[in-house]
Amino acid sequence: MTVEVxxxxxxxxxxxxxxQQAIAYFRRAIELRPDxxxxxxxxxxxxxxxxxxxxxxxxxxxxxxxxxxFEAYNNLGAILKDDNLLDEAEDCFRRAIKLNxxxxEAYNNLGxxxxxxxxLAEAVECYRRAIELCPDYxEAFNNLGxxYVLSxxxxxxxxALRRAVELNPAYxEAYNNLAAVLRDGDYLEEAEACLRRAIELRPxxxxxxxNLGxxxxxxxxPADAVASYCRAIELCPxxxEAYNNLGAVLKNEGHTSEAADCFRRAIELAxxxxEAYNNLGAVSLNSESLDEAEKNxxxxxxxxPDYxEAYNNLGTVLRRLNILDEAESCFRFxxxxAxxxxEAYNNLGxxxxxxxxxxEAEACLxxxxTLQPDFPDAEYAFSTLYLLQENYDKGWEKFExxxxxxxxxxxxxRRWQGEDLTGRKILLFCEQGLGDTIxxxxxxxxxxxxxxETTVWVQKPLARLLADANNAFAVYxxxxxxxxxxxxxxxxxxxxxVLGTADExxxxxxxxxxxxxxxFARWRAVLAGRDGGDAYRVGVVWAGNPNHKNDRNRSIAYGxxxxxxxxxxxxxxSLQVGSGDEKIDGELYQVADFSTELVDFSETAGLIDNxxxxxxxxxxxxxxxxxxxxxxxxxxxxxxxxxxxINREDSPWYPTMRVFRQRGIGDWPEVIERVKAALDQEIxxxxxxxxxxxxxxxxxxxxxxxxxxxx
Numbered sequence: 001m002t003v004e005v006x007x008x009x010x011x012x013x014x015x016x017x018x019x020q021q022a023i024a025y026f027r028r029a030i031e032l033r034p035d036x037x038x039x040x041x042x043x044x045x046x047x048x049x050x051x052x053x054x055x056x057x058x059x060x061x062x063x064x065x066x067x068x069x070f071e072a073y074n075n076l077g078a079i080l081k082d083d084n085l086l087d088e089a090e091d092c093f094r095r096a097i098k099l100n101x102x103x104x105e106a107y108n109n110l111g112x113x114x115x116x117x118x119x120l121a122e123a124v125e126c127y128r129r130a131i132e133l134c135p136d137y138x139e140a141f142n143n144l145g146x147x148y149v150l151s152x153x154x155x156x157x158x159x160a161l162r163r164a165v166e167l168n169p170a171y172x173e174a175y176n177n178l179a180a181v182l183r184d185g186d187y188l189e190e191a192e193a194c195l196r197r198a199i200e201l202r203p204x205x206x207x208x209x210x211n212l213g214x215x216x217x218x219x220x221x222p223a224d225a226v227a228s229y230c231r232a233i234e235l236c237p238x239x240x241e242a243y244n245n246l247g248a249v250l251k252n253e254g255h256t257s258e259a260a261d262c263f264r265r266a267i268e269l270a271x272x273x274x275e276a277y278n279n280l281g282a283v284s285l286n287s288e289s290l291d292e293a294e295k296n297x298x299x300x301x302x303x304x305p306d307y308x309e310a311y312n313n314l315g316t317v318l319r320r321l322n323i324l325d326e327a328e329s330c331f332r333f334x335x336x337x338a339x340x341x342x343e344a345y346n347n348l349g350x351x352x353x354x355x356x357x358x359x360e361a362e363a364c365l366x367x368x369x370t371l372q373p374d375f376p377d378a379e380y381a382f383s384t385l386y387l388l389q390e391n392y393d394k395g396w397e398k399f400e401x402x403x404x405x406x407x408x409x410x411x412x413x414r415r416w417q418g419e420d421l422t423g424r425k426i427l428l429f430c431e432q433g434l435g436d437t438i439x440x441x442x443x444x445x446x447x448x449x450x451x452x453e454t455t456v457w458v459q460k461p462l463a464r465l466l467a468d469a470n471n472a473f474a475v476y477x478x479x480x481x482x483x484x485x486x487x488x489x490x491x492x493x494x495x496x497x498v499l500g501t502a503d504e505x506x507x508x509x510x511x512x513x514x515x516x517x518x519x520f521a522r523w524r525a526v527l528a529g530r531d532g533g534d535a536y537r538v539g540v541v542w543a544g545n546p547n548h549k550n551d552r553n554r555s556i557a558y559g560x561x562x563x564x565x566x567x568x569x570x571x572x573x574s575l576q577v578g579s580g581d582e583k584i585d586g587e588l589y590q591v592a593d594f595s596t597e598l599v600d601f602s603e604t605a606g607l608i609d610n611x612x613x614x615x616x617x618x619x620x621x622x623x624x625x626x627x628x629x630x631x632x633x634x635x636x637x638x639x640x641x642x643x644x645x646i647n648r649e650d651s652p653w654y655p656t657m658r659v660f661r662q663r664g665i666g667d668w669p670e671v672i673e674r675v676k677a678a679l680d681q682e683i684x685x686x687x688x689x690x691x692x693x694x695x696x697x698x699x700x701x702x703x704x705x706x707x708x709x710x711x
Contacts (some may be wrong), residue, residue, distance in 0.1 A: 001028075002032070003029045003032045003033045003035065003038070006025045006026065006028045006029035006032070007025070007026065007029050007038060007041070009025045010022045010023075010024075010025030010026045010029070010041070010045075011041075013025060014045060019045055019048055019049040020049065022045050023042065023045050023046060023049065026038055026041060026042040026045065027042065030042065034061070034065060035065070036061075036062040036063075036065035036066035036069055036072070037062075039058045039059070039061040039062035039065065039072075040058070040059065040062040040069065040071060040072050040075075042058045043055040043056075043057075043058030043059040043062065043072070043075060043076075044075065046058055047075065047078075047079060052079050052082065052083060055075075055079055056076065056079050056080070059072045059073075059075055059076035059079070060076065063076070068099055070096050070099040070100045070103070070106075073092045073093070073095045073096040073099065074092070074093065074096045074103070074105060074106050074109060076092050077089045077090070077091075077092030077093045077096065077109055077110075077113070078109055080092060081109070081112060081113045081116065084116075086113055086116060086117045089113045090110065090113050090114070090117075093106050093109050093110040093113060094110065096109075097110065102133055103133070104129075104130040104131070104133040104134035104137050104140065105130070107126045107127070107129045107130035107133065107140075108126070108127065108130040108137070108139060108140045108143060110126045111123040111124075111125075111126030111127045111130065111140075111143060111144075111147070112143060114126060115143070115146070115147050115150065120147055120150055120151050121151075123143075123147045124144065124147055124148070124151070127140050127141075127143055127144035127147065128144070131144070136167055137167075138163075138164045138165075138167040138168040138171055138174065139164075141160045141161070141163045141164035141167065141174075142160070142161060142164040142171070142173060142174045142177060144160040145157045145158070145159075145160035145161035145164065145174075145177060145178070145181070146177055148160060149177075149180070149181060154181055154184060154185060157181050158178065158181045158182070158185070161174055161177050161178035161181060162178060164177075164178075165178060165194075170201055171201075172197075172198040172199075172201040172202040172205055172208065173198075175194045175195065175197045175198035175201070175208075176194070176195065176198045176205070176207055176208045176211055178194050179191040179192070179194035179195045179198070179208075179211055179212075179215065180211055180214075182194065183211070183214060183215045183218060186218075188215055188218060188219045191211075191215045192212065192215050192216070192219075195208050195211055195212040195215060196212070199212070204235050205235075206231075206232040206233075206235040206236035206239055206242070207232075209228045209229070209231045209232035209235065209242075210228070210229065210232040210239065210241065210242050210245070212228040213225045213226075213227075213228035213229040213232065213242070213245060213246070213249075214245060216228055217245070217248070217249050222249050222252065222253050225245075225249050226246060226249055226250070229242045229243075229245055229246035229249070230246065233246070238269050239269075240265075240266040240267075240269040240270035240273055240276070241266070243262045243263070243265045243266040243269065243276075244262065244263060244266040244273065244275055244276045244279060246262045247259040247260070247261075247262030247263045247266065247276075247279055247280075247283075248279060250262060251279070251282070251283055251286075256283050256286060256287050259279075259283050260280060260283045260284070260287075263276050263277075263279045263280035263283065264280065267280065272303050273303075274299075274300040274301075274303040274304035274307055274310065275300070277296045277297070277299045277300035277303065277310075278296070278297060278300040278307065278309055278310040278313060280296045281293045281294070281295075281296035281297035281300060281310070281313055281314070281317070282313050284296060285313060285316060285317055285320075288547075290317055290320055290321055293313075293317045294314065294317045294318070294321070297310050297313050297314040297317060298314065301314065306337055307337075308333070308334040308335075308337040308338035308341055308344065309334070311330045311331070311333045311334040311337070311344075312330070312331065312334040312341065312343055312344045312347060314330045315327045315328070315329075315330030315331040315334065315344075315347055315348075315351070316347055318330060319347070319350065319351050319354065320549075320552065321552070322552065322553060322665060322666050324351055324354050324355050324665060327351045328348065328351045328352070328355070331344050331345075331347050331348035331351060332348065335348065340371050341371075342367075342368040342369075342371040342372035342375055342378070343368070343377075345364045345365070345367045345368035345371065345378075346364070346365060346368040346375070346377055346378045346381060348361075348364045349361040349362070349363075349364035349365040349368065349378070349381055349385075350381055352364060353381075353384075353385060353388070353639060354638070354639040354665075355639075355665070356638075356639070356646075358385065358388075358389065361385060362382075362385060365378050365381055365382050365385065369382075376401045376404035376405045377401075377405055379398050379401035379404075380398070380399070380401040380402050380404075380405045382394075382398045382401075383395050383396075383397075383398035383399040383400075383401060383402075383642075384642040385642075386398065387399065387642040387643070388640075388642040388645060388646060389645070389646070390503050390645055390652075392496070392501055392502050392503065393502070395642075396496050396497035396501065397497060399493070399494075399497065400494065400497065402432075402493070406432070408431040408432065408491075409431065410431075410489075410491070411427065411429065411481050411489050413427060413486050413487075413488065413489035414487065414488050414489070415488070415489060415490065416488035416489065416490040416498060417498060418498050418499075419488065421447070421450040421451035421452070421487075421488070422450075422451075422452070423452045424451055424452055424453075424487040424488060425451065425452060425453040425454075425455075425484070425485070425486045425487050425488075426447060426451045426453070426454050426455075426486060426487065426488045426489065426490065427455050427456075427457060427482065427484075427486040427488070427489040427490075428443075428444055428447060428454065428455070428456045428457065428473075428489075428490055428491075428492055428495070429456070429457040429489060429490075429491055429492065430457060430458050430459055430491075430492055431491045431492070431493060432493065433548075433620065434459055434461060434462060434601070434620035434623075435618075435619060435620040435622070435623040436492070436493055437458055437459060437462055437492060438462070438513065438620060438623040438624055438627050439623050439627070439643065439653060440492040440493055440495060440496070441456070441458075441466065441492065441512065441513065441627070442507045442509060442510075442512050442627070443492065443495035443496070443499065443507065444456050444470075444472070444473055444492075445470065445472050445473070445509070445512070446495075446499065446507065447473075447490075447495065448472040448473040449472075453474075454472070454473035454474070455473065455474040455475075455476050455482060455484065455486070456473055456474070456475055456476070456492070457476045457477070457478075457481075457482065458475060458476070458477055459477065460477045460600075461600045461601050462477070462600075462601050463475055463476075463477035463600075464516075464600055464601075464602040465513065465515065465516075465600065465601045465602040465605050466513070468514075468515065468516035468602060469512075469513045469514050469515075503652055506652050506653060508655060510626070510627060510628075510629045510654060510655055510656065511627065511628045511629035512627055513605065513624065513627040513628055514605070514609075514628065515602060515605035515606040515608075515609050515628075516602060516606070518606075519602050519603055519605065519606025519607075519609075520606045520609050520610065522606060523603075523606045523607045523609070523610045524610050526594070527571070527573075527607075527610050530571070530592060531571040535570070535571035536569065536570055536571065536612050536613075536683060536686055537570070537571045537573055537610065537611040537612050537613070538570050538571070538572055538573065538611065538612065538613045538614070538615060538679070539573045539574070539575040539607070539608060539611045539613070539614045539615070539616075539621075539625075540561070540564070540572060540573070540574055540575060540576075540591070540614075540615050540616070541574075541575045541576055541614075541615075541616035541617060541619050541621045541622065542555065542556045542558060542561040542576070542616075542617060543555040543556065543558070543576065543617065544617060544618065544619040545578065545619075550641075553637045553639075553666075554617050554618045554619075554636070554637055554641075555617055556617060556635065556668045556672075557668070560668050560669055560672055561668075561672060563672060563676070564615070564672060564675065564676060564679070565590055565591055567676070567679060567680070567683075568590060569683050570679070570683070571592070572590055572591040572592065573591070573592045573594070573607065573611060574591050574592060574593045574594070574595065575598075575604065575607070575608070575614070575616070575621050576593075576595055577595050577598045577604070578595075594607065601620075601624060604621065604624060605624060605628060608621075608624065608625050608628060608630055609628065609630070611630065612631065612686075613630075613631050613632075613633065613679075613682070614630055614631070614632045614633070615632075615633045615635070615675060616632065616633070616634060616635070617634075617635050617636070618634065618635075618636055618640065618641055618644070622634050622657075623654075625657075626651070626653065626654030626656065626657045627654070629655075629656050630656060631656050631658075632654065632656060632657045632658070633657075633658050633660060633675060633678070634651070634657055634658070634659050634660065635660050635668075635671055635675070636659060636660070636661050636662070637661075637662050637665075637666075638661070638662040638663075638664065638665040638666070638667075639665075640659075640661065644659055649661075658678075660674055660675055660678075
C-alpha cells in the first residue's frame with residue numbers, strides 16, 4: 001500500500017475511536033516515506049492516547065522536516081507544558097507566534113504556560129492578546145478568569161468567566177470556575193446553580209461535585225456537602241482534596257473518627273498534602289491524642305513553612321502539653337504570617353495568661369475581638385482573665401459567653417435577669433461540672449428567699465446530698481426538664497452576675513452543705529473501727545477526671561503525692577472515686593480506700609465530715625470540703641482556674657481553705673514538700689493540744705490498693 005492509503009486507513013480508524021490501530025497505520029506510512037504532516041498527525045494521535053513521550057518525538061520529527069511548522073510547535077509546547085517542562089514549552093509557543101503572529105491559540109497556550117510558572121501578569125497579557133485576535137474565544141476568557149482568581153482580582157475573574165459561558169453556554173469547565181468565584185463572594189445560590197449546570201452538561205464531572213460540596217458546606221448544609229464529596233470520590237477514587245474536605249465536614253459534625261480516616265486517606269493519596277496533615281492534627285487535638293496531633297502538625301509545617309493555621313494548631317497542642325514557651329512562639333509565628341488572625345491572638349493571650357503575663361494577655365484578647373467582634377472564645381477568655389484578677393464587674397458579664405463556647409443546654413424558659421420574684425416560680429439549673437454546682441449552690445437559698453417556689457436541677461451524684469442539706473428549695477435530678485411550669489429559669493453560674501457579686505459580697509454562709517446524719521454516723525463507726533477513733537485523719541485527692549481538658553495540669557502523678565504517706569502519724573483516707581490508678585496496683589500503703597462505697601456525694605460528705613483535713617487538687621471534692629467548712633488544703637497549678645485567683649493563699653469562696661500554688665510551671669514536687677512541712681507543723685500543734693490527755697496516737701491499720709481517680 002502507498003503512504004496515502006495508510007494515512008487514509010489511519011484516519012478511518014481514528015474516527016472510529018481505535019487509536020492504537022490508527023497509530024499503527026501512520027507508523028507504516030512513515031516507514032514508507034518520512035513526512036512532516038504524517039509525523040504531526042501521528043503525534044496528535046499519540047497525545048490523544050496518552051503516550052506523551054512518543055508524541056513529543058513525533059512532533060520534533062515533524063519540525064525537523066519542516067522548521068516552519070506552526071502547528072507542530074504549538075502542539076509540542078502543549079505536551080511540554082503538561083509535563084512541567086515550562087521553559088521548553090514557552091520557547092515552542094514563542095516560535096509558533098513568530099511563525100503566525102495572529103494565532104489566538106498560541107497566545108492562549110503561552111498564557112497557560114506563564115500562569116503555571118506563576119507569572120500571572122504576563123499570562124493576563126497573553127490571554128488579552130488572544131481575545132484581541134479572537135473576541136469570541138471562550139477558552140481564553142475562561143483562562144483569563146482563572147488567572148484573575150489566582151491574582152485575587154475576583155471582580156475581573158467573574159466578568160471574564162461570565163463572558164466565557166455567554167460565548168459557550170455548553171462549557172462545563174467555565175460554569176465550574178464561575179461557581180468557585182461566586183462561592184468566594186458568598187453568592188451561594190447562584191454558585192450552586194452554575195455547578196448544577198456544569199453537572200447537567202457533564203454528569204460525571206468530579207470537580208463540579210467537589211465544588212458543589214464546598215458550596216454546600218459554606219451554606220451550612222453538611223449532609224448535602226457529604227453527598228457531593230462522596231460522589232466526587234466515586235467518580236475519581238484518588239481525589240485527595242475531596243477526601244480532605246469530606247473529613248473537614250465530618251469533623252465539624254462531630255464524627256471525628258470518620259474524619260480522621262478521610263484525612264489519612266488524603267495523605268495516603270498525596271503524601272505531601274500539608275492541609276490534610278493540619279486537619280488530621282486538629283482532629284487528634286480534639287480527641288486529646290496530643291502526641292499524634294503534634295507529629296502531624298509538625299509535618300504540615302515542614303511541607304509548608306508559611307502555614308499560619310498549622311502553627312496556631314501546633315501552639316494549641318504545645319499549650320495542652322504545658323510546653324508554653326514554644327507554644328507562645330508558634331502563636332507569634334502565626335500572627336507574623338497572618339497579622340489579622342483573631343484565633344492566633346486569642347490563643348497567644350491564653351498562653352500568656354498561663355505564663356502570668358496578664359497585661360499583654362489582655363492586649364492580645366482585645367486585638368482578637370477587634371479583628372472579630374463576634375468571638376465568643378475570646379470573650380470567655382476575657383472573663384476568666386478578669387475573674388482571675390477579681391475584677392468581677394467585667395468578669396461576670398463576659399462569663400455569659402460560655403454558652404456560645406460550650407453550647408450548654410438552656411431550657412426554653414424566660415431567663416431571670418433580676419426581675420421581682422414575688423409569687424413566682426423559678427428553676428435554677430446546673431450546666432458544667434460537679435464542682436461548679438457545689439460552688440454556686442451557695443446562691444440558691446438567697447433566690448429561694450425571693451421566690452415563691454424554687455427548684456434546683458442538679459446532677460444525679462449530688463441529688464441526695466443537696467436534698468438532705470436544705471429545706472428551702474426543691475432538688476431535682478432528672479434527665480429531662482422538670483414537668484412543672486416555671487416563670488423564670490437561671491443557670492447557677494449566672495447567679496453571681498444577676499445578684500451583682502463582688503469580692504466583698506460573695507456569700508460566706510459556709511457550711512452551706514452538710515451530710516445527712518445517717519451517713520455521718522456510718523462513716524464515724526467505719527473509721528473508728530480502723531483507727532480507734534482518735535487519729536488525725538486526712539483525706540486525699542490527687543487526680544481528677546482524666547477527660548477534663550485541663551487534667552494534665554491539675555492532677556498530680558501518684559508517685560509524687562505518695563511521699564506524703566510516709567507520715568505515719570496520720571490516718572490517710574483516699575477520697576478518689578472513678579477509674580483506677582494502675583501504677584499503684586499490687587503495692588501496700590497506709591491509705592484507706594473506700595472508693596467502692598462512695599456511691600454518691602452524700603457518702604463522700606459523710607466521710608469528709610469525719611476527717612480533720614482534706615488535701616485535694618482542683619476537683620469537686622475540694623469544693624465539697626470547702627462548702628462543708630472543712631479545713632481544706634487546695635493544690636493548684638501555676639496558672640489556676642479563675643476561681644482561685646492569683647497571689648493569695650486563701651480563697652474568698654471558702655473561708656476554711658488554704659491554697660498551695662505551684663511556684664514554677666509543672667513543679668508539683670516542690671508543692672508537695674511545702675505541704676509535708678505544713679502537715680508536720682499541723683501535727684505538732686495537735687500533739688501539743690493533746691499532750692495533757694496522755695493519750696497515745698493509735699496504730700493505723702495497713703494498706704489498700706487500686707486507688708482511683710475522682711470523677
